[in-house]
Amino acid sequence: xxxxxxxxxxxxxxxxxxxxxxxxxxxxxxxxxxxxxxxxxxxxxxxxxxxxxxxxxxxxxxxxxxxxxxxxxxxxxxxxxxxxxxxxxxxxxxxxxxxxxxxxxxxxxxxxxxxxxxxxxxxxxxxxxxxxxxxxxxxxxxxxxxxxxxxxxxxxxxxxxxxxxxxxxxxxxxxxxxxxxxxxxxxxxxxxxxxxxxxxxxxxxxxxxxxxxxxxxxxxxxxxxxxxxxxxxxxxxxxxxxxxxxxxxxxxxxxxxxxxxxxxxxxxxxxxxxxxxxxxxxxxxxxxxxxxxxxxxxxxxxxxxxxxxxxxxxxxxxxxxxxxxxxxxx
Amino acid sequence: xxxxxxxxxxxxxxxxxxxxxxxxxxxxxxxxxxxxxxxxxxxxxxxxxxxxxxxxxxxxxxxxxxxxxxxxxxxxxxxxxxxxxxxxxxxxxxxxxxxxxxxxxxxxxxxxxxxxxxxxxxxxxxxxxxxxxxxxxxxxxxxxxxxxxxxxxxxxxxxxxxxxxxxxxxxxxxxxxxxxxxxxxxxxxxxxxxxxxxxxxxxxxxxxxxxxxxxxxxxxxxxxxxxxxxxxxxxxxxxxxxxxxxxxxxxxxxxxxxxxxxxxxxxxxxxxxxxxxxxxxxxxxxxxxxxxxxxxxxxxxxxxxxxxxxxxxxxxxxxxxxxxxxxxxxxxxxxxxxxxxxxxxxxxxxxx
Numbered sequence: 001x002x003x004x005x006x007x008x009x010x011x012x013x014x015x016x017x018x019x020x021x022x023x024x025x026x027x028x029x030x031x032x033x034x035x036x037x038x039x040x041x042x043x044x045x046x047x048x049x050x051x052x053x054x055x056x057x058x059x060x061x062x063x064x065x066x067x068x069x070x071x072x073x074x075x076x077x078x079x080x081x082x083x084x085x086x087x088x089x090x091x092x093x094x095x096x097x098x099x100x101x102x103x104x105x106x107x108x109x110x111x112x113x114x115x116x117x118x119x120x121x122x123x124x125x126x127x128x129x130x131x132x133x134x135x136x137x138x139x140x141x142x143x144x145x146x147x148x149x150x151x152x153x154x155x156x157x158x159x160x161x162x163x164x165x166x167x168x169x170x171x172x173x174x175x176x177x178x179x180x181x182x183x184x185x186x187x188x189x190x191x192x193x194x195x196x197x198x199x200x201x202x203x204x205x206x207x208x209x210x211x212x213x214x215x216x217x218x219x220x221x222x223x224x225x226x227x228x229x230x231x232x233x234x235x236x237x238x239x240x241x242x243x244x245x246x247x248x249x250x251x252x253x254x255x256x257x258x259x260x261x262x263x264x265x266x267x268x269x270x271x272x273x274x275x276x277x278x279x280x281x282x283x284x285x286x287x288x289x290x291x292x293x294x295x296x297x298x299x300x301x302x303x304x305x306x307x308x309x310x311x312x313x314x315x316x317x318x319x320x321x322x323x324x325x326x327x328x329x330x
Numbered sequence: 331x332x333x334x335x336x337x338x339x340x341x342x343x344x345x346x347x348x349x350x351x352x353x354x355x356x357x358x359x360x361x362x363x364x365x366x367x368x369x370x371x372x373x374x375x376x377x378x379x380x381x382x383x384x385x386x387x388x389x390x391x392x393x394x395x396x397x398x399x400x401x402x403x404x405x406x407x408x409x410x411x412x413x414x415x416x417x418x419x420x421x422x423x424x425x426x427x428x429x430x431x432x433x434x435x436x437x438x439x440x441x442x443x444x445x446x447x448x449x450x451x452x453x454x455x456x457x458x459x460x461x462x463x464x465x466x467x468x469x470x471x472x473x474x475x476x477x478x479x480x481x482x483x484x485x486x487x488x489x490x491x492x493x494x495x496x497x498x499x500x501x502x503x504x505x506x507x508x509x510x511x512x513x514x515x516x517x518x519x520x521x522x523x524x525x526x527x528x529x530x531x532x533x534x535x536x537x538x539x540x541x542x543x544x545x546x547x548x549x550x551x552x553x554x555x556x557x558x559x560x561x562x563x564x565x566x567x568x569x570x571x572x573x574x575x576x577x578x579x580x581x582x583x584x585x586x587x588x589x590x591x592x593x594x595x596x597x598x599x600x601x602x603x604x605x606x607x608x609x610x611x612x613x614x615x616x617x618x619x620x621x622x623x624x625x626x627x628x629x630x631x632x633x634x635x636x637x638x639x640x641x642x643x644x645x646x647x648x649x650x651x652x653x654x655x656x657x658x659x660x661x662x663x664x665x666x667x668x669x670x671x672x673x674x675x676x677x678x679x680x681x682x
Contacts, residue, residue, distance in 0.1 A: 036472075084667025089409055089472070090614055094660045097607060101652035106361055108647050225476050232473075272484035279469060279477040286468030291568075 007253065009135050014209055015249035016146045017042075017201035021227040022234060022241040023153050024197025028074065030157060030236055031190035032170040032322045035077055035198060036092025039224025040099030042202045045069040046220055047107040049203025050213040054115040062116070062203045063142075070199015073099070074192040082184050085326045100221065110213045118142055118208045142204055146242075149197075153238040166190060170320030173327045183327045198227070222275075229278045233285055235317025251277060288312025339669065346665035350658040357653055363646050372651070375639030376632035384522040388593060389631035391530045392417075392585045396609035397623045398537045399453075399581030404618045405541060406567075406574040407554040412460040412475020413582050413606035415482035416453045420586025421601040422486060423452030428508055428590070429494070438511045445512070446587045453583020454576055456482065461575035465568045487599055494597065504598035514592035526592045533581060537620050540577075550574055582606070608634075611659045630655055 021042065028035045035041070045066040053062025073095065081088045118140045126137040136147070157163040165186060168176040173183045205220055206213055230248060234241025255270045287293055289312070297305050355365035376386050396413060403410035410416075427448035431441045456478060463474035491500045514523040541547040552560045553570045560567050589601050612630055616622035637651030 080664055080667060084664060084671060086663050086667045091660070091663060093409075093411070094611065094614070094656050094663070097611070098653065098656035098660060101649045101656060102357065104649040105357065105647045105653055108361070222480060225473070229473050272480045275477040275480035275484075279463065279474060282469040282473055283463065283467040287466075288468075290466060290468045292466060 005131065005134050007257075008250075009138065011250050011253050012136065012246065013139055013143055014253075015246045016143050017204035017209065018223065018227060018230065018249060019146050019242045019245040020149060020204065021198045021201035021224070022230045022245050023149055023238050024070070024194040024200070025227055025231040026157075026194070026234065026236050026238055026241055027153070027166075027197070028191045028194030029231060029323055030166050030170045030320055031187045031194075032173065032320055032325065032327070033078060033081060033187055033191040034088045034092060034324050035074065035191065035195050036089055036228065037073060037077065037095035037099055037224075038198050038227050039222065040096035040101075040103070041070055041073050041195065041198055042205070042224045042227070043218070043220045044073075044099040044103040045199035045202025046206040046218060047103040047110065047202070047213055050115055050206035051107070051110050053203065053207055054110060054113070057116060059116045059118050059203075059207050062207050063118075063200060066203035067196045067200045069202065071192045071196035073199065074195025075188070077195065078188045078191045081326060082187055088324050096224070104215055107213050107215055111215050112212065115212060116207065117211045140208065142208060150238055150242045157238065167320070170322055173322050177327070187327070198224075201227075226274060226278060229282055232319070233281050236320060237317065240317075248274065248277075285315050288316055342665045342669040343662065346662040347658065349661040349665070350654065353657045353661065354650070354654050358646075358650070361646060363644060368640060368644060368646065368650065371639045371643045372633060372636035372654075374636070375643075376636035381520060382635060384517070384520040386628065386632040386635045387527065388521050389634050390628050391526045391592070392588050392603070392605045393608055393612065393631050394530050394624060394627040395533055395581050395585040395588065396605045397612045397627055398533045398620065399578035399585075400606075400609050400613045401537055401541070401618055401620045401623065402550065402574045402581075403578045404613055405547075405550045405554050406571045407557075408571060408574060409472050410457070410460070410475060410575070410578055411472050411607075411610070412456065412478045413578065413609065414602045414604070415475065415479040415606075416456040416460075416579050416582035417586040417589070417602040417606050418479075418482040418486050419452035419456040420449040420583030421452075421590045421597060422482075422489065422586070423583070424449035424587040424590040425489075425494070425505065425597040428512060432508060432512060441512050442514065442591060445591050446584065449587025449590070450580050450583040453581070453586060454579035457575040457579025457582060458572070461572045465572060483599070486597065486601060490597060490599060502599055504594065504596045507596045510595075512591075513595050514588075516592075521593070523592045526588050529584065529588065533584065534620060534624060537581075541620070546573070608655065611655055615659045615662055 021038065025035060025038060048069045049062040049066035051062075052065035053059050056062075077088065077091060077095070080086045080091045120138070120140045122138040123144070127133045129137070137144075155163075157166060165176065165181055168179075169181065169183050169186045169190075176186075177183050201223075202220075206218070210219060212218075226248065230244040231241055233244045252274055255273045259270055288308070293312075297308055300308070351369075355369075358365040358368050375382060377383055396417060399416075400410060400413060424445040427445045428441060431444055434441070460471055460474045460478055463469040464471045467474075490502075490505055494505045496504075496506050514525050516523045541551070549560070549565050549570055550573070552563060552565055553567045557567055560570075585605060586601065589603065590597060594601065608630055609627075612623055612627050616626050633651045633654055637648040640646050640648050640650055
């Protein structure tokens with residue numbers, strides 16, 4: 001039991017950067033801008049964050065550097081898609097390659113050297129709560145920050161006026177504009193902020209969970225794509241998205257744990273297990289919306305049909321209506 | 331007036347190239363390397379000897395083949411990021427066919443052709459899988475493709491370290507190399523095969539012909555340009571999008587087959603060599619025009635070959651080529667955006 005608790009506390013810690021990045025992407029996409037560069041961005045921010053922390057000896061500067069790397073990337077994406085009206089998918093994809101190559105090229109001097117790491121800090125009193133204490137409150141500050149972020153971002157998006165504006169900008173930019181809201185300004189702000197959070201995930205790895213910078217062996221290539229799919233799975237809701245992040249890392253851990261039982265399954269197969277999982281998840285989330293399923297459902301008796309509709313509505317949350325569409329005033 | 335406009339467009343493109351070079355120079359300065367030295371090493375590394383020039387063409391063949399396929403999926407408005415996996419599956423199937431037939435006593439020509447056909451089949455299957463996930467599962471082709479890329483990589487590794495492992499010890503160097511008799515014959519002293527060159531040129535011509543001069547090409551374009559109008563014209567978009575996936579799979583499969591038959595002569599872990607993603611960059615850079623992809627792919631291939639010199643001559647990482655390639659496309663797109671913005675302003679002013 002104790003060992004299982006320790007493992008689950010490890011899962012929560014390992015899921016923290018994923019959760020933070022998913023919330024970042026959620027903010028950006030809620031405003032209508034996809035940051036498709038997340039994969040390269042996390043790798044680059046892991047490098048810049050580690051480099052900054054290594055050069056200054058201060059972890060906080062490393063975390064800040066990761067956030068700034070992301071925020072600058074967000075501004076670049078906003079500029080190209082909002083001001084220059086270029087395709088977000090195209091620019092995002094180019095940047096995901098550029099950021100990754102930049103990280104590997106500029107990161108060479110920082111390869112395989114020990115650097116500062118974020119140290120753990122158990123919260124007094126809270127850590128003594130049975131089960132929950134060791135699970136949630138014997139972690140490091142980054143993990144505590146993520147708890148606050150999950151709750152605050154949910155509250156912000158769904159229970160404040162600013163959140164209403166944010167959702168309006170992503171859903172119905174024209175009506176938001178007619179109410180006197182500067183749509184593009186909102187998009188710039190949320191994309192920069194959200195991308196900053198995606199960037200923050202980088203040093204969360206290189207200064208904590210996968211401490212150090214090991215170039216192509218750092219093993220961060222691929223995480224950004226998972227983040228993008230969990231954002232869809234999460235239906236652009238920070239609570240559901242965070243749940244997706246924890247679930248994903250839990251399943252990853254389960255795969256590794258099962259490896260000792262299934263010795264005949266090659267390790268390469270289990271390492272990529274997240275990706276078929278990602279496809280299957282998106283399949284479950286989206287299949288209710290396809291033509292053939294809709295047609296098939298129509299032939300079913302009413303009661304059964306209703307149950308299916310409910311299930312699909314639960315699984316699939318529609319994306320912000322203006323996601324990826326530049327805003328034109330006319 | 332139109333001549334003037336063409337000149338302005340040209341100026342914007344050139345300024346994009348200059349911006350990309352300046353950006354790369356800045357990156358080099360940050361890495362405390364001399365930009366001029368790096369650029370000249372890349373240039374010399376690609377063209378200084380006939381062997382190096384031939385090597386650039388060796389890289390050009392798979393790159394232009396991948397671009398051929400991507401131009402078709404882009405025509406229907408699809409982001410076939412899964413092309414890397416489609417290339418890998420092509421390579422896997424080619425290797426499978428060669429392993430099966432290498433001791434059969436059949437003439438090498440037959441074995442090589444079988445290898446190509448198997449490669450095409452592999453590419454089609456993996457492309458269709460992405461297409462089916464999109465149309466019957468509602469999964470965006472970007473995520474379906476990415477997931478399938480990772481699965482293809484795992485499959486490749488599993489084969490190399492499992493069922494197809496080298497006699498003795500399995501390693502990252504790949505499967506047992508095939509007998510020379512079933513390699514694509516190369517020019518003496520070079521790694522370049524005249525047959526793969528011919529294959530690449532014919533592929534370019536076929537794609538050009540399909541898109542410019544056939545009804546199918548016209549319909550593919552209709553689907554990409556205006557989805558709703560295509561439906562009104564009685565064209566089923568999903569049918570033609572699936573078709574574009576299949577066609578792209580053919581060329582991706584050929585890319586994989588060439589990598590096995592003409593370049594590596596075995597299956598290696600990174601058999602796609604990133605040509606799929608590079609092909610996406612080339613296609614974007616030439617605005618999805620296959621004719622322009624021919625020289626641009628050659629430039630990118632030369633950058634790849636020239637980049638090999640960087641670790642040897644200057645002890646800096648060869649990923650600099652990647653930085654140059656992607657920044658070139660990035661600044662090209664940014665400049666294109668600036669150009670459109672300025673032109674729009676001009677039009678508005680002249681309308682007033």
